[in-house]
Amino acid sequence: ADGDTVPALVIGSGYGGAVAALRLAQAGVDVAIVEMGMSWDAPGPDGRVFCPVLKPDGRSYWLRERTDQPVGYFMGGSYNKDIDRYTGVLDSEDFGGIRVYQGRGVGGGSLVNGGMAVTPKRENFAAILPSVNAEEMYSTYYPRANTALGVNHIDKTWFESAECYQFARVGRKHAERSGFGWTFVPNVYDFEYMKKEQAGTATRSALAGEVIYGNNYGKRSLDRTYLGAAAATGKVRISPLHKVTTVTPGAGGYRVEMAQLDSSGKTVAVKNVTAQRVFFAAGSVGTSKLLVAMRATGKLPDLPGAVGQKWGNNGNVMVGRANHMWDGTGSLQSSMPCLGIDNWADPGGPAFAEVAPFPAGLETYVSLYLAITKNPNRAAFSFDSGTGKVNLNWQKSWNQSSINAAKRIFDKINAKEGTIYRTDLFGVTKTWGDDFTYHPLGGCVLNEATDNYGRLHGYPGLYVIDGALIPGNTSVNPFVTITALAERNIERIIADDL
Ligand code: FAD
Known part of the structure; x- marks a missing residue:
């Protein structure tokens, strides 16, 4: 409430914020979390918390009149739709050279990610982070994070016959036939729940295509893991629909x-x-914008x-390939990806490509x-005193390097399979999804903008404890x-x- 004094205030309830809140509370500290998005725990008029994928409404996007x-x-047309302006769960934030997708709500990106x-x-x-003791990370902190996040592994036997992963098996086959390595990827979606969806004994969520506008079932998002545990301590209070605008020293x-x-x-x-x-x-974006603005305005x-x-x-680029009629990817696809093609060791253009559902x-082939x-x-972020906004000077042409690296995998697969790229998925005729990212990283890099533990110089x-600490790339998907x-x-x- 206005005028309160709190020992610790956390801005944002994504991965970094959820970890900070839980561990501070367990150490006996009272924590206030301030989150600009909504608390996604109450069903809407249709009985669901999150909106249907194929009929998006205001719940889908953060303050937009049209889906993005x-x-x-x-096949030649945009399938975006008009929606009501509402504090929806997915934000597409446009910086001119790049659109940055981010989750909005209690749980941050965990609400919308794959x-x-x-x-x-x-x-x-x-x-990537040479100042961090990797031994400690791999023996202590990665295992701790994986456990607390509820990471689980797909049943490999089930995978081989599950209808909803035909697209992944086709992707694997093409990778193998062109000599690329691949790996199964763990997930926080409950694979046992997904098995029941496939068997027809549980309400479908991943198998109903739910992901970027939120999962009504099956996903271990942060509200069910770290934030749930934080709330259970009785020492954490979350204020949704509150957006921090200023931080400045005071009494x-x-x-x-x-x-x-x-x-x-x-x-x-x-x-x-x-x-x-x-x-x-x-x-990464929210923290950087706040701090750059506070520095420029003298706060x-x-x-x-x-x-x-x-x-x-994170070098993100998306692309689609058109398969032959005998290589269908299935009409039923799990929205949770489960394997990736690993070409990171290629010095000519390292890439790790997730085989994504469509x-x-x-x-659709x-x-x-x-x-x-x-x-x-x-x-770099910079403050514009004329508009009062923070800009980001990413240039679209900078993604050519990502396209070149991706082509080292997919040109080869296309040549081997006798297939071509889809040119109708990212524009009327546009092959590469090179103008947006799901993985914003950096802006307040560890051991540079902060000390080696996130303390702001x-x-x-004042501390930074989110994706802003990581200098622009993690070589894989970033939240772990x-x-x-x-x-x-x-x-x-x-x-x-x-
Ligand atoms: P976030 O999770 O973004 O949390 C920041 C929170 O702060 C948000 O809730 C935001 O609303 C809030 N906030 C921002 N500004 C303010 C303010 N001024 N006041 C109050 N609150 C504020 N990563 C993976 O590892 N695997 C995946 O499969 C994957 N898939 C993805 C799919 C999509 C569609 C998207 C968008 C992302 C995906 N990611 C994935 C990326 C992952 O979700 C992010 O890297 C991660 O959420 C970043 O964590 P964070 O703690 O840095 O910030």
């Missing part, structure tokens, strides 16, 4: 100003809270120049992929690494700072 689907086209829970190869992690700690929003995004109240410690966990003028730098898109409810590549480009009691790094950092912060 990542794969937004099919659940792929990938621990990177140790040598790749060590190259007794930091003064945090926030806007309370209604479900149309309008500010209905402005509140001020004093916090002894503030944890920035608003996501936190001593933040270092490294704040706002080294932002990357659940259209009919046979499409093989879809989300490639994570080692794109070397990094963008110049401001004791974000979670494990947060586990490492919060343990040290609790031991040394409290």
Whole structure:
């Protein structure tokens, strides 16, 4: 409430925020979580929490009048739809050179993501974050994160015959026939629940295509794991539909100003809270935007120049291939990916490509992929005093490097299979999904913008604990690494700072 004083305030309830809240609460600290999105726990008028995939309504997008689907086209037309403006669960934030998809709500990205829970190869992690003791990460913090997130593995026998993974088996076969390595990928979606969906004994969620607008069943999102455990301590209070706008030093700690929003995004109240410690966990983009704005407007003028730098898109690029009629990918597809093609060791263009579902409810013969590549480009955030907004200078042309790396896999597969790229999925005629990312990373890089545990230089009691710490790439899907790094950092912060 307005005028309160709290020992610890966490901005955002995604992976970093959820870890911070749980571990602080277990250490006896009272925590206030401030989350701009909604709490997705109450059914709408149709009896569901999240909207149907093929009939999206306001619940699908954060304050938009029209959907903005990542794969937004099919056979010559856009299949976006008009929707009511509402504080929906998926945000497509447009920075000109790139659209950044992010989850909005209690649970952050865990509400909308594909659940792929990938621990990177140790040598790749060590190259990305050389200041972090990799031995500790792999012996302690990655296992801790995987356990707390509820990561589980697909039953390999079931996989071989499950109708809903025909698309993945076809993707694997094509990878193998062209000599590429592949690997099963663990997930936080409950595979036992999915088996029941396939058997017809449980309400379908992954098998109903649910993912980017939220899963009504089956997904172990953060509200059911870390945040559920945090709430059970009795020491954590979450304020949904509250957006932090300002953080500045004040008497007794930091003064945090926030806007309370209604479900149309309008500010209905402005509140001020004093916090002894503030944890920035608003996501790579949210944290970077806040800190860059605070530095530019004199609220936190001593933040270092490294704040706002080294932002990357995890080398994301999407592409579809058109299969032959005898290589159908199935009319029933699980929305949870379960395997990836590993070409990271290729010095000519490292890539890890997830074999992605394209659940259209009919046979499309499409093989879809989300490639994570080692794109070397990094963008910076800057404050525009004219508009009061924070810009990100990512250039669309910078994604050519990602396309080149992805082509090293898919040109070869196309040549071997005698197939071609789909050109109708990302525009009327556009082969590459190269203008958006699911994996924003960086902006407040560990050991540069912060110390080696996320403490912001110049401001004791301010911490960064989310994807902003990771310098633009994780070599695989990022949330397990974000979670494990947060586990490492919060343990040290609790031991040394409290
Ligand atoms: P987030 O999870 O983004 O959490 C930040 C939270 O802060 C959000 O809830 C946001 O609403 C809130 N916030 C922001 N600004 C403010 C503010 N000013 N005040 C209050 N609250 C604020 N990763 C994987 O590893 N595997 C996958 O399969 C995968 N699939 C994905 C699919 C999609 C469609 C998307 C969008 C992402 C996917 N990701 C996946 C990426 C993953 O979800 C993110 O990397 C992860 O959520 C980032 O965690 P975070 O803690 O940094 O921030």
